[in-house]
Amino acid sequence: MKYISTRGQAPELTFEEAMLTGLARDGGLYVPAEIPQMSKGDIAALAGLSYEETAFRVMWPFVSDSFTEEEFRGCITRAYADFGHAARAPMVQLAPNHFLLELFHGPTLAFKDFAMQLIGQLFQVALKRRGETVTIVGATSGDTGSAAIEAFRGLDAVNVFILYPHGRVSEVQRRQMTTPDDSNVHALAVDGDFDDCQARVKDMFNDFEFRDGVKLAGVNSINFARVLAQVVYYFYSAVALGAPEREVSFTVPTGNFGDIFAGFIAKQMGLPIDRLVVATNQNDILHRCLSGQGYFKGDTIPSISPSMDIQVSSNFERALFYAYGRDGAAVAQLMDELGQGGFNVSQGAMQALSEAYDSGRCSEDETLATIKAQTAASGELLCPHSAVGVKVADEVRNTTAMVTLATAHPAKFPAAVEKASGMHPPLPPRMADLYDRPERVTRIGSDLATLEDHIRKTIAN
């Protein structure tokens, strides 16, 4: 399997190379040159399998150029061993034909653990074999950072720097990033918003002297391995509901577009998905774009679903790549225009996007109302991101079974959940002392030189 850049000007790589490389050297994102297919029989054969066996069968064609079967199976087993639920991704029914896929039973209580725990294992195997060390720099609006720190803490071959927007993540998210005491992990509270953090990470990748000097690697969904690991739960849940005989739709609380794009890949592989619904909060650039209004950046407005407070949605570039018929030059042109504020989508590409995705928006009041209503109706306490998904799903769903992705545990956002439901969501016992642990964090400006200098000096010490 070869991996190619969405901008068409970077070298083709193997899975392992793409995983360790992060951003392509032309500024694009890696995607598989061809998407492996699963037949109806292959999908039917997933019925009743464990999450781990499903993961192996779905992902193996994407990675088999880089790992032995034994290595890959070992990585999968270790990745999911610490999840707090035997099913890994259990499903609960909210209403007739509406299901909630709980993706928050991993070590940091968000869906990010599904990919990050696996990538942590894959990096260890690959780096050991190569005898290399890397510096991971990641941007987070709250959940990617904690998941990355948890997956890579204590490893000799990896230094991790996580940039998060100061004052714009929940207290639980912040403490998950600032309380681990391992000397290889570093939380940086950046004066800016998530888009500033993500832009600086991409700037670092595009600064080849810095990139090559520190051996930069990325674990944001820039990294296709992140997206790949998230494809698995689309298969796992759809098969549990009767696929391939029965079509299923998904609604996905969306910010950086990685999770919904994993659904797109699942559909391209052959999973009978009817609709993929993008659910946004008040930062609704994706909903506006998918409604035909072009992709134009505004100011990010802080919300009660802070992990989705994003304007420049990284993986939308991958969606555009397919919508523009895999035309790297067209994508590069759009990304240039985005640098100037935004772009309009061509008619043909708009049609392709509309065929692939539906969308909806959920306001702050609607988010609170949905948490309250669901607590009363089903007893399920939703996190504000999952509530955005449930509200939009309820607006669009029809007779096809709808799965809404519950992307984080309510205990990560206790203030909003308590305000809406009157109930305080407790942290799981293993995190009960999170508020008592000492924090370690560096407050830092958002300019590239300051950040690069800090990272260089920290590594050198």
Ligand SMILES: Cc1ncc(COP(=O)(O)O)c(C=O)c1O
């Ligand atoms: C809890 C939660 N929900 C939803 C999202 C949006 O996911 P994506 O960025 O893959 O669109 C995020 C952040 O990525 C998140 O942390």
Ligand SMILES: N[C@@H](CCOP(=O)(O)O)C(=O)O
């Ligand atoms: N919501 C994310 C933002 C980063 O997304 P990623 O999927 O590209 O890592 C977060 O919680 O950090």
